[in-house]
Amino acid sequence: MRQYHTTVKETKEIDKIICNRCGRSIPVIQGVPREDVLEVSKRWGYFSEKDNRLDEFDLCEQCYDEIISEFKIKI
Ligand SMILES: [Zn+2]
Structure with a gap:
């Protein structure tokens, strides 16, 4: 029982x-998101100026496209 x-x-x-x-x-x-997004989660390491800081953010596809269009080396 x-x-x-x-x-x-x-x-x-x-x-x-x-x-x-x-x-x-x-x-x-x-x-389920109605649009796809870029989800970023970054824990900065010891050899950065942000020692152990966790940065998290989301970008919509349009902002993603605008940011990567500024890259000198295309993805
Ligand atoms: Zn956006």
């Missing part, structure tokens, strides 16, 4: 993603 008890677990679900560059909102419906 097994006895059970009921628990309530709190979960976080994304409602929208906001582009850090232009501020535009991208709706997320049932966990």
